[in-house]
Amino acid sequence: MARSPTLGISDEKYRHLYVVMEHEEGHLLQVNFEMLGEARRLMDEFNSRYSSEEKVVAILLGHEMRTQCDKLISCGADAVIYADSPEFKYHRNLIYTRVISQIALNKDCSKKISAQYGDEFQRPRFMFFSADDTGRHLSATVLAELDSGLASDINKLVIDDIELKHEHKTKGQVEKYNKTLEMYRPDFSGFLWTTILCLDNRHPDNRKDYHPQSCSIIPGVFSPIPSDSSRKGIIVDFAAILKPADLNVKILSRKAVKSPIDFDSHKAIVSFGRGINESPEENIALIDILKRELDAEVGISLPISKKPYNISNSKLSAYITPERVIGTSGRKVAPSVYIAVGISGAMQHIAGMKESEFVIAINPDTDSAIRDECDIFIKGRMEEVLPILVEELKQLKAIVEVRS
């Protein structure tokens, strides 16, 4: 395993922000452009604040994808380190981890990216990955190899000079950590934000550097910058060293499948949250009736996916599955009509449904956050509102049928 070098006073050996790209059979995923957009904003501010010229560097492993590197430059990268091999056509954790770690520690690449900082460079200062399943696993193994810190599922980033004292990091003394990445992570409830820092140990008995400061970023959170083909950048070709042992994971078959839960092909989605808790089984039954009336798909909030209730009806309990979670730790949806039943409106849920065309919330509490995110807020208990709503929908349908 690669060990961190021993601590130095200056941070000159850490430069740039490296962003790891993801693709599916050569198709660049949207999250790449979101990560590059945020990287661009952060490093522009960083360079003006610290009078430096550190770069946004995209890392891309693929096969016959070199022409797509320009697109990454148009969308915010100063440089793209591109490694091409038939072995990189599909993602495999083992070989991708090896090569990305090689790239992160490669001085020749960094010299080509920036002659100015090339000689002193040892490691990236910051590193971003996507917080989808592939990026989550990749970030974990790369940072285990690089022996540094990683925060997952980040939705806000700030770079600042921070003064703090910590029981171990600073042995209880106040110390200043310059150019520190504050990584904000919403917890599972969606109500708490935890700021995570990756800091060098300055404890006199256990000095150790921890760079790059790294995180995985929730897809759909940050905005890309407008693509600008006049933006200049360089493409560095990286010849990866592939050992036979790293290549003995064989892909036997691979096929794309439609998720059995298909939010995209329904015009309406009915979602429920912990507000069903007074009588879960009966309330899910009501939601099921509304779902059928509207030919809707059913979504849930994250706390529901933890199966907090015993539902005896197997058809109803099938709704309580992680695949139905809408939000940052689940799917992003944008139906014509989104009906949130007993959902309080935690940020992590809102992120998954805010693009919906028309949002209706059913909730007894007008103070709940969902009120700020909906077009119609029906104040009331679902036990009372849902039966009336279904009746009225049925009547409207009957009228339409008579007319036609």
Place this chain on the structure above:
Amino acid sequence: MESSRLNVSVIIKLEPDFSEGNVSYNSDGTLNRAETKSILGPHSAVASMAALNTKIMYNADVSVGTMGPPIAEQALQQSQLICDADELHLYSDRIFAGADTLATAEVLRAGVDKMHGGVKSDIVFSGHRASDGETGQTGPQTAWKLGYTFFGNVIGFSVDLERRLARVTRLVPIQGLHDVIEELEAPLPIFITIHPSYKPVFTTVSQRLTFFKCQKEARDRSALYKNYLKTFTAQTLGVDPKLVGLPGSPTIVYRVEKIPRAKTSRMAEIVDGSKRDQIKAVAKKITDMVKVK
């Protein structure tokens, strides 16, 4: 042929019990940890089922380990009840406290190395992610430190004992596109995080008989789980104190705050849920929106 027996290890976690009646939330919607009971995490339970599968299909030797306070024994017992474990490991030491994922992975790496009498494991299972932390990082980091090939999102697997090869099937959602199902092959040892949708299937009569035998044995064993339990400290595990707990953690939690409410993005019309005519108007709106487009 005892020497060729498949050695299977499971890494589990004691987690808050999110089921109604056991979970407690503060008035601001956050988890009240002091009042919430703890159980074997649901993803750890799925990993334990995968281990049971290897016992039935390949007569595997199964070890289960966890890092945590002494109370985490409960999770080991619950896991044993599922997978009929032959050995339980608790890694418990005050100096492990405050560990981030990397420092946790270091303890678990040392733990797996101690399983099966110190013989290398062939397959290690862990859960998809913990239901409280949800980073999903500890599994892959432990795998990397062990030097085992890592596979996440695994929904099925089989082992060719003679050729010492494993086949795994993964289900990977690709954001904004589709899901991918892929089948891969790799030499043992491997490290698998099991997808929550995983369900073992036992089709033949002999598999089903073995399943019932294991279930009975698991009940008997877990009633006397302490007979199978070994507890390790940092010292008996042989880990470097600088690589575990706070000293071994690159990251710290700097601040915890309530997430401020986002700016109002829509101006909601408030409808009185007890007024039928008002709900009728909503029904009309919904019907129009769903029909028109």
